[in-house]
Structure formats: structure tokens, C-alpha cells
Amino acid sequence: MRAVPALQEVIRDGIPDRGMPRVRRLTANELNQLVAYVRSLGRTTSPATRGNEERGRAIYEKSGCASCHIIGGQGGSFGPDLTEIGMSRGAAYLRQALLGPAEALPRGTSPVPGRGFAEYLPVRIVTADGREIRGVRINEDPFTIQVRDAGNRLHSFRKSDLKDLDKEFGKSLMPGFRGRITDVEVEDLVAYLSGLRGVR
Ligand code: HEC
Numbered sequence: 001m002r003a004v005p006a007l008q009e010v011i012r013d014g015i016p017d018r019g020m021p022r023v024r025r026l027t028a029n030e031l032n033q034l035v036a037y038v039r040s041l042g043r044t045t046s047p048a049t050r051g052n053e054e055r056g057r058a059i060y061e062k063s064g065c066a067s068c069h070i071i072g073g074q075g076g077s078f079g080p081d082l083t084e085i086g087m088s089r090g091a092a093y094l095r096q097a098l099l100g101p102a103e104a105l106p107r108g109t110s111p112v113p114g115r116g117f118a119e120y121l122p123v124r125i126v127t128a129d130g131r132e133i134r135g136v137r138i139n140e141d142p143f144t145i146q147v148r149d150a151g152n153r154l155h156s157f158r159k160s161d162l163k164d165l166d167k168e169f170g171k172s173l174m175p176g177f178r179g180r181i182t183d184v185e186v187e188d189l190v191a192y193l194s195g196l197r198g199v200r
Pocket residue numbers: 060063064065066067068069078079080085089094097098101102104105106119120136172173174175177189193
């Protein structure tokens with residue numbers, strides 16, 4: 001039962017570096033009720049796909065998804081962790097994320113204005129000495145930007161040192177699978193992803 005304490009921590013402490021604030025101090029009892037409520041949300045979502053979960057898992061494995069995504073601690077961390085993706089995203093969103101990723105960039109779910117910026121925004125940076133770095137934005141403030149490249153290296157730059165900084169809004173560094181997998185395979189993948197609800 002790893003997932004319950006993890007969810008409790010998130011509700012109790014927030015996720016400060018991803019923009020989720022701690023709302024207020026909760027009693028242990030309130031916390032337990034809230035955890036039970038949030039978990040019930042994940043369960044009631046009906047599976048809006050006819051796909052086959054087992055086949056979906058096989059397609060996930062053979063399509064190289066794990067080079068960029070983690071499920072249950074396994075895989076690469078370039079893209080979002082998918083361990084609990086079935087709790088936070090519905091089938092329609094998942095389908096779109098596979099077929100046309102740029103149309104569905106994950107957004108922070110925080111209601112705090114300004115904090116819900118598009119995550120995994122692709123950026124292209126050219127340093128003063130002409131080096132080009134492509135990656136996704138991890139964080140940014142008025143003076144600096146932090147980027148993770150496809151080799152999983154973190155870079156931090158002072159903007160005033162850069163020759164070029166392109167934020168590629170509307171693009172995604174996830175390869176689109178439209179035309180590369182069949183409609184049936186898409187549904188199988190969606191079924192597999194919808195079933196990912198963390199460690200129970
Ligand atoms: C080259 C790296 C890469 C590969 C390979 C890749 N992805 Fe992604 N994926 C990303 C990145 C980066 C994002 C975040 C940006 C976006 O949503 O477009 C993402 C986003 C997603 C999302 C949306 C997550 C969210 O929280 O909204 C899903 C679902 C997903 N990928 C599933 C898959 C599946 C399934 C495969 C294999 C068929 C796959 N990805 C292959 C890099 C990759």
C-alpha cells in the first residue's frame with residue numbers, strides 16, 4: 001500500500017515545485033476522508049474504450065514508450081511518469097496524446113493563476129558559443145531557464161548569456177503515433193494506460 005501514504009502526502013504538503021500549494025492544515029480525519037474521496041474518483045471513471053489491456057501492454061513494450069516514460073519505477077524520465085495516468089486522464093485525452101501529442105500538452109492541474117503553464121514545453125537554445133540544446137522546459141523565471149535534454153541531462157542557463165531561446169509552443173517532443181499504429185492498437189494502448197492507477 002505505497003499509494004495511499006503518497007496521496008496523503010500530496011494532499012497534506014502540496015507539491016510546491018510543481019505548483020500545487022498546501023491548502024491548509026487538515027486534521028488526520030479530514031485527510032483520510034479526502035484521500036478516500038480522491039481515490040473513489042479514479043475508480044468511477046468508466047472505461048470509455050473497447051481496447052484490450054493485455055495487448056496494449058505488449059504494444060507499449062514494443063513501441064519504445066519506456067525509453068521516455070516510467071511506469072512503476074521502470075523506464076526513462078524524459079516524459080511524464082505514467083504510473084497513475086489512468087487516474088488523471090480520460091480515454092479521449094489519452095487517444096489524443098498518442099495521435100497528436102502537441103494538441104494535448106499536459107498542463108499543471110493547479111488552479112493557481114500563472115502556475116499552470118504548459119509542462120514539457122519544447123525549447124531550443126543556442127548558447128553564446130554557438131552550442132544548440134533541445135529539450136523540455138523544467139522551470140523558468142525572468143532571468144534563468146532550466147531544460148532537460150533527450151539524454152536526460154539537466155541544463156540551467158542565464159537568459160542574458162544566450163544567443164537564442166525559442167519556446168516551441170504548440171509542439172511536443174513526444175513522437176506522434178498517428179499513421180504508425182492502427183486504430184485497434186490505439187484503443188488497446190488507451191485501455192492499458194487507463195488501467196494504470198498506481199500501486200494498490
Ligand atoms: C521521445 C520520447 C517519447 C516517447 C518515445 C514516447 N513519449 Fe509519450 N511523451 C513524451 C513527452 C516529452 C511528453 C510530454 C509532452 C506531451 O504531452 O506531448 C509525453 C506525453 C505522453 C502522454 C501524456 C501524459 C500526460 O500526463 O498528459 C502519454 C499518455 C504518453 N506520452 C504516452 C506514450 C506512449 C503510450 C508511448 C509509446 C507508444 C509514448 N508516450 C512514447 C515523450 C515520449
